Structures are given as C-alpha cells and as structure tokens.
Amino acid sequence: KQEVTQIPAALSVPEGENLVLNCSFTDSAIYNLQWFRQDPGKGLTSLLLIQSSQREQTSGRLNASLDKSSGRSTLYIAASQPGDSATYLCAAQNFGNEKLTFGTGTRLTIIP
Amino acid sequence: DTGVSQDPRHKITKRGQNVTFRCDPISEHNRLYWYRQTLGQGPEFLTYFQNEAQLEKSRLLSDRFSAERPKGSFSTLEIQRTEQGDSAMYLCASSLNGYEQYFGPGTRLTVT
Numbered sequence: 001k002q003e004v005t006q007i008p009a010a011l012s013v014p015e016g017e018n019l020v021l022n023c024s025f026t027d028s029a030i031y032n033l034q035w036f037r038q039d040p041g042k043g044l045t046s047l048l049l050i051q052s053s054q055r056e057q058t059s060g061r062l063n064a065s066l067d068k069s070s071g072r073s074t075l076y077i078a079a080s081q082p083g084d085s086a087t088y089l090c091a092a093q094n095f096g097n098e099k100l101t102f103g104t105g106t107r108l109t110i111i112p
Numbered sequence: 113d114t115g116v117s118q119d120p121r122h123k124i125t126k127r128g129q130n131v132t133f134r135c136d137p138i139s140e141h142n143r144l145y146w147y148r149q150t151l152g153q154g155p156e157f158l159t160y161f162q163n164e165a166q167l168e169k170s171r172l173l174s175d176r177f178s179a180e181r182p183k184g185s186f187s188t189l190e191i192q193r194t195e196q197g198d199s200a201m202y203l204c205a206s207s208l209n210g211y212e213q214y215f216g217p218g219t220r221l222t223v224t
Contacts, residue, residue, distance in 0.1 A: 034213070041220070042217060043116075043203060043217040044155070044205075045215075046212060049211075089154055091155075098143065098145070098167075098168070098207075099145070099157035100145075101157070102154030102155050104152065104153055105154055
C-alpha cells in the first residue's frame with residue numbers, strides 16, 4: 001500500500017528566498033508523481049507532473065525532481081513571492097492503479 | 113476556460129438528509145474521479161469512472177454513498193442519511209486515459 005509523507009507540515013520563509021519542499025513515498029513502483037497547490041477553501045491546481053521515467057520537470061520558477069530509488073520527490077521554488085503562499089500537496093500514482101495517494105501537504109507562508 | 117466544474121460549491125444540510133453533488137469534467141476526458149478531503153488532510157480517493165463504467169471504489173465509500181456517470185459525461189455523487197462525519201470537501205477530477213488529473217473547485221459539505 002502506497003503511503004506518502006510530507007515534512008514539514010508548515011514552513012515560513014522570507015520573500016525572495018529559494019526553498020525546497022519534500023515528499024517521500026513508500027512504494028517505488030510509481031507511474032507518476034504530481035505536485036499540486038491548494039489555496040484555503042479551494043480546489044487543487046496542478047503544478048507539475050513527473051513521469052516515472054523522468055528525473056525532473058520545470059515550469060517557470062518551479063522545479064520538481066523524482067528519485068524512485070530513494071522514494072523521494074522535491075519541489076524547488078526559486079525567488080519566492082507572497083503569492084506563493086498556499087498548501088503544497090504531492091500525490092503518487094502507482095502502475096496499474098489510477099487513484100492518487102496524497103500526502104498531508106506543506107503549508108507555505110512567504111513573509112513580505 | 114472549460115476546466116472541471118462542480119455544483120454546488122457549498123452545501124449545508126441537517127443530519128439524516130440526502131445530498132447530491134454534480135461534477136462536469138473537461139469535455140474530452142474519459143476518466144472521472146471523486147476524492148474527499150477533511151481539514152488538514154490530503155484528499156482521499158473514493159471512486160473513479162472510465163466513461164460510464166465505475167471501475168474502482170474505495171472502502172471509504174460506504175453503502176450510503178453512490179456515484180453515477182450516465183452517458184460518460186457528468187457525474188453525480190449522492191450521500192444518503194448524512195452523518196456529521198460526512199462533513200468534508202468533495203473534490204472531482206478528470207483525466208484523459210488516466211494521465212494527469214485536473215481538479216475542480218470542490219463542494220464543501222457541512223452536516224449539522
């Protein structure tokens with residue numbers, strides 16, 4: 001059974017700093033891993049998807065990496081801005097199974 | 113923008129009442145998923161459809177819950193005899209052939 005963990009649960013960072021969010025998973029037989037952003041009381045916005053054959057994906061100031069052997073993914077945010085404040089969730093999809101298994105998220109606060 | 117839409121966005125109901133939520137997926141997507149998210153937790157998978165066929169149901173989906181996707185387009189999730197423990201955000205997502213999942217804004221259910 002896949003289990004996904006995100007530590008820390010909350011993180012506060014001054015504006016302009018680069019930061020890394022962590023995601024770990026127990027079953028390395030993943031098909032892909034997605035990173036999402038969730039604003040309070042809202043739905044999920046897909047940020048990046050990394051397929052199992054890929055090592056990383058980039059979109060603007062965001063870079064996500066995947067290391068299946070160690071069961072880890074990271075989301076790197078460059079030059080953080082107050083608008084980046086949100087909860088960031090990672091989710092793993094295993095081969096042969098379409099459901100996403102989510103972590104509990106990291107609540108990020110960027111301090112102006 | 114023709115993203116995933118959900119209706120209603122908020123629902124307050126009394127314990128014991130039945131409620132029904134609707135999800136309209138992205139038009140060309142053949143997969144539709146339902147998740148439930150409680151406060152401070154990541155979304156948990158409930159069920160998913162490939163076209164009109166319901167292919168997987170989580171054990172979280174008790175017999176008070178039923179989901180349909182007639183004609184393979186929109187989907188409905190009904191909860192009968194609601195309980196306070198059903199209070200949560202109900203999220204719908206869709207994908208093309210099980211690849212990247214795109215989420216709607218969610219329906220927040222409060223059972224009083």
